[in-house]
Amino acid sequence: xxxxxxxxxxxxxxxxxxxxxxxxxxxxxxxxxxxxxxxxxxxxxxxxxxxxxxxxxxxxxxxxxxxxxxxxxxxxxxxxxxxxxxxxxxxxxxxxxxxxxxxxxxxxxxxxxxxxxxxxxxxxxxxxxxxxxxxxxxxxxxxxxxxxxxxxxxxxxxxxxxxxxxxxxxxxxxxxxxxxxxxxxxxxxxxxxxxxxxxxxxx
Amino acid sequence: xxxxxxxxxxxxxxxxxxxxxxxxxxxxxxxxxxxxxxxxxxxxxxxxxxxxxxxxxxxxxxxxxxxxxxxxxxxxxxxxxxxxxxxxxxxxxxxxxxxxxxxxxxxxxxxxxxxxxxxxxxxxxxxxxxxxxxxxxxxxxxxxxxxxxxxxxxxxxxxxxxxxxxxxxxxxxxxxxxxxxxxxxxxxxxxxxxxxxxxxxxxxxxxxxxxxxxxxxxxxxxxxxxxxxxxxxxxxxxxxxxxxxxxxxxxxxxxxxxxxxxxxxxxxxxxxxxxxxxxxxxxxxxxxxxxxxxxxxxxxxxxxxxxxxxxxxxxxxxxxxxxxxxxxxxxxxxxxxxxxxxxxxxxxxxxxxxxxxxxxxxxxxxxxxxxxxxxxxxxxxxxxxxxxxxxxxxxxxxxxxxxxxxxxxxxxxxxxxxxxxxxxxxxxxxxxxxxxxxxxxxxxxxx
Numbered sequence: 001x002x003x004x005x006x007x008x009x010x011x012x013x014x015x016x017x018x019x020x021x022x023x024x025x026x027x028x029x030x031x032x033x034x035x036x037x038x039x040x041x042x043x044x045x046x047x048x049x050x051x052x053x054x055x056x057x058x059x060x061x062x063x064x065x066x067x068x069x070x071x072x073x074x075x076x077x078x079x080x081x082x083x084x085x086x087x088x089x090x091x092x093x094x095x096x097x098x099x100x101x102x103x104x105x106x107x108x109x110x111x112x113x114x115x116x117x118x119x120x121x122x123x124x125x126x127x128x129x130x131x132x133x134x135x136x137x138x139x140x141x142x143x144x145x146x147x148x149x150x151x152x153x154x155x156x157x158x159x160x161x162x163x164x165x166x167x168x169x170x171x172x173x174x175x176x177x178x179x180x181x182x183x184x185x186x187x188x189x190x191x192x193x194x195x196x197x198x199x200x201x202x203x
Numbered sequence: 204x205x206x207x208x209x210x211x212x213x214x215x216x217x218x219x220x221x222x223x224x225x226x227x228x229x230x231x232x233x234x235x236x237x238x239x240x241x242x243x244x245x246x247x248x249x250x251x252x253x254x255x256x257x258x259x260x261x262x263x264x265x266x267x268x269x270x271x272x273x274x275x276x277x278x279x280x281x282x283x284x285x286x287x288x289x290x291x292x293x294x295x296x297x298x299x300x301x302x303x304x305x306x307x308x309x310x311x312x313x314x315x316x317x318x319x320x321x322x323x324x325x326x327x328x329x330x331x332x333x334x335x336x337x338x339x340x341x342x343x344x345x346x347x348x349x350x351x352x353x354x355x356x357x358x359x360x361x362x363x364x365x366x367x368x369x370x371x372x373x374x375x376x377x378x379x380x381x382x383x384x385x386x387x388x389x390x391x392x393x394x395x396x397x398x399x400x401x402x403x404x405x406x407x408x409x410x411x412x413x414x415x416x417x418x419x420x421x422x423x424x425x426x427x428x429x430x431x432x433x434x435x436x437x438x439x440x441x442x443x444x445x446x447x448x449x450x451x452x453x454x455x456x457x458x459x460x461x462x463x464x465x466x467x468x469x470x471x472x473x474x475x476x477x478x479x480x481x482x483x484x485x486x487x488x489x490x491x492x493x494x495x496x497x498x499x500x501x502x503x504x505x506x507x508x509x510x511x512x513x514x515x516x517x518x519x520x521x522x523x524x525x526x527x528x529x530x531x532x533x534x535x536x537x538x539x540x541x542x543x544x545x546x547x548x549x550x551x552x553x554x555x556x557x558x559x560x561x562x563x564x565x566x567x568x569x570x571x572x573x574x575x576x577x578x579x580x581x582x583x584x585x586x587x588x589x590x591x592x593x594x595x596x597x598x599x600x601x602x603x604x605x606x607x608x609x610x611x612x613x614x615x616x617x618x619x620x621x622x623x624x625x626x627x628x629x630x631x632x633x634x635x636x637x638x639x640x641x642x643x644x645x646x647x648x649x650x
Contacts, residue, residue, distance in 0.1 A: 139596065
């Protein structure tokens, strides 16, 4: 036989949430046996912000289009040396880096030399230099590492005479791999900086 | 590894205020119901949750659902084991009826949870519960009652489970909490990311952004009302503050022409620490949220990022490669006296200060594997809790007992999901999400 303790005074605590109204009430024990009636809901206050209890968790149009750099310029023809496509393919729009490094080897420098020449000849174009890392690293560190790589490429182009106002940098860290295997063959291609041509982006 | 500091002792004496037993006037003498956790083997504490009593006909289904969530919360901790209802000899037919302790002892239930549910006028849902220490033949703590809307039934169940957990372990609970994270879909080379928020157990999912812009690493404010995150909405990584209730967001006014990321709130919610990358160099800054005034805290040419405040707001733990590789450092909240704390083999990143103040959780890379680990604030007693191809980004449960993190699988079809693990290294399990998930941030307990 259990004697419930008497639940007299009640201390109440307020719940607040944007979806629900909740209050709770704690029994306090004094003395004497008793029963259910002792739970007295001294409801204090209910601060409630109502939110649409939508059946779907998705309040957005799930528009999956993503714009990835570039300013909507047409790539032109690869045989036209003034075209962005020529820049990408013949000049080379990217350079690669060693693990956890942002130094430019001679191959990378040669590519950037070509970029500098092309940019000098095609002054209508500006560029955003994207820095990337492979997946073998933590997110924030890889953002910082990508920033180093993009900046290394930018500094090199500046040293070759490209105007600072024409070059911006952005780091994607490990967020935008182009190769998806989890091996060095893929990682080597993901550790990169990519010079993306744009028009009218200088500010 | 076995020092008393890293030994989790959750010893709880539950005798307080329990002087009203069945025997008139006598104080209960039985051994208190307790869970004691050590580094050794733990035997989960067996508990019974008979169906909650529906106090009116409308409450029948709700009574069952609430009792189920309470049981799932408790069993999900790995500290408790639910006794199958098939084994029950008796049941609780009404909330106030005497408990037949012998029947519950016979099925080896050490804790018994009795509850009742009613739905009143206007759909007001009321949940009452009592916890019984079966072997001591007495009630444990006081009866408690929650009222709210029917839509909030899961929160009420979590509140009940939090109270039970708290009474038996002596620690705060963590069930009535939420997680904000990055929901992921699509292949690795075309992954869509958007912010999502859910209850700690995966229920009540809502999306907070669409997937048009890349978003990273959301972080709750100390009260859970706001979320800091990084978005590429402008084409460059910038920090935003999102109001969870209205889903309104605004950009944090960091330096133009720079990239900003890795934000976290101070414990009082008034300051944000974050990183800025400019000229290839990444350093840590802090900003007063109201005035927008910023102060630079580090200025080395190395990478300084991933700052996290101590619970008292006086210090910041962060990662830096100033030594040549990623390591953890602690400095004063204004940037004074940076001191390295990690010295093991490998690289250390993403440090997060425990809400208790005693431990730092981190990501460690060593010999091609990733680990989630914890160490004391002075760097001692490092302990790795997990190992996989890629584990990253720990976040603490509100009571500092459990860590949630992201695990990504290897290879071309690699995908991310959320996992949780006790700081003892036990009870590793996947957290339910809708699709891929990364970068979890665990809220404080809701009020």
